[in-house]
Amino acid sequence: MKIDVLAFGVHPDDVELSCAGILLAEKKQGKTTGIIDLTQGELGTRGTAETRKQEATDSAKILGVDVRENLSLADGFFSNDEMHQRKVITALRKYTPEIILCNAPEDRHPDHGRSAQLVADAAFLSGLRKIETSGEGMPQAHWRPKYVFHYIQDRFLQPDFVYDISDVFEEKLEAIKAFRTQFNSPGTDEPQTYISTPDFLESVIYRSKMFGKMIGVKYAEGFISKKMIGISSFDAIIKKET
Numbered sequence: 001m002k003i004d005v006l007a008f009g010v011h012p013d014d015v016e017l018s019c020a021g022i023l024l025a026e027k028k029q030g031k032t033t034g035i036i037d038l039t040q041g042e043l044g045t046r047g048t049a050e051t052r053k054q055e056a057t058d059s060a061k062i063l064g065v066d067v068r069e070n071l072s073l074a075d076g077f078f079s080n081d082e083m084h085q086r087k088v089i090t091a092l093r094k095y096t097p098e099i100i101l102c103n104a105p106e107d108r109h110p111d112h113g114r115s116a117q118l119v120a121d122a123a124f125l126s127g128l129r130k131i132e133t134s135g136e137g138m139p140q141a142h143w144r145p146k147y148v149f150h151y152i153q154d155r156f157l158q159p160d161f162v163y164d165i166s167d168v169f170e171e172k173l174e175a176i177k178a179f180r181t182q183f184n185s186p187g188t189d190e191p192q193t194y195i196s197t198p199d200f201l202e203s204v205i206y207r208s209k210m211f212g213k214m215i216g217v218k219y220a221e222g223f224i225s226k227k228m229i230g231i232s233s234f235d236a237i238i239k240k241e242t
Contacts, residue, residue, distance in 0.1 A: 003066060004031040006097035006145075008088075010115035011041040011075070012056040013179045017204055018151035019101045020063055020172040021165025021221045027064050028168070034067035035060065036091050038115055039075040046190045047181030059178035062171060067095065076111060080118040088122035090133045093140035100148045105224065108154040116150055120226075123148050149223040152207075159222030161229065162211045164238060166218040169208065176201070 005026045009015040015023070015035050023033045037056060040049040047055070053070070060068040071087050078084055092100075102119040103112040125131055127144025134140060152159060165172060177183055181190070183201055194200065211220035215238050231237070 001066060001095065002032060003034040003095040003097045005099045005101065006034045006036060006092075006095055007101040008036045008038065008103070008115070008119045010038045010078075010103055010111045011044070012037045012052045012070070013041070013059075013176070013182055014103060014112070014153070015101070016059055016063075016172070016175045016179065018104075018153050019221055019223075020059075020175045021168050021208070021219070022101065022163050022223075023063055023065060024168035024171050024175075025163070025165055032066045033063070034065050034095060034097070035063075035069075036088075037068070037070040038073045038078065038088075038118075039111075040070060040072060041075055043075040044182070045193045046188075046196060047179075051181050052179070055179045055181065059175045062175045062178060078111075078114070078118070080114060080121060084118055085122045085125055086131075086133060088119055089126040089131065090135055090140065092123060092126040092145065093133055093143045094135050096143045098146050100145045101151055101223070102148060103150065104153040104155070104157060105150050106155065106157070112153055120148050120150075147225060147227060147229070149225050152222045152224065156207075157222075157224060159211065160225045162214055162220040162222045164212070164215065164217045164220050165208065166212065166220075169219040173205075176204070 007015045007019055007023060027033050041052045042049040100123055103115040105116045106113045123145050127142055129142045208219040211222045212218050
């Protein structure tokens with residue numbers, strides 16, 4: 001199945017926190033969307049690989065994505081090497097996305113930046129004919145996405161563009177809260193973590209408001225592009241009210 005917009009997250013919930021809005025909005029415009037989780041988040045303090053798998057499934061239903069799969073790389077210990085690049089290349093050639101969304105190029109969690117480079121490198125290598133991969137026992141054709149965009153996570157990074165998600169923001173919050181062990185489990189015996197406090201979720205909301213303010217809308221998500229972005233019509237530009 002061809003996926004127009006494919007989002008990669010190193011941990012289940014990375015996509016929800018950072019770019020669920022764009023997936024929801026693009027889906028409403030008739031695009032096919034999908035998520036690839038690189039790891040099961042098995043090193044997370046709260047929850048287990050099994051509970052996070054169920055939470056990812058619940059969130060995927062809210063987001064309406066066409067596919068969600070997990071590459072089962074080792075949380076905390078995957079590398080940007082040939083073996084891991086080939087796994088990502090195989091996924092890219094399977095779904096032939098036009099647009100890739102992936103982790104922040106640098107962030108509080110070291111997995112995020114490493115994942116960002118892994119996916120970006122794999123996206124380039126996926127376009128090389130002489131790199132051979134197979135899927136379901138069949139040789140895969142080479143494929144290179146048009147753009148790789150990095151979403152912004154815990155640390156503030158200056159976005160190259162922001163995307164209006166005002167109409168889908170409440171659904172984005174529902175998708176985040178589907179990860180109950182991480183964000184929405186009052187009375188649990190599990191230890192409090194950096195992301196489990198109400199303050200953390202509030203910071204996600206405030207970040208979306210701040211990005212929205214930049215373009216005169218209520219909520220937005222920010223993205224970084226290392227490639228020059230081209231447009232074919234000025235209608236694509238949102239006019240900020242003055």
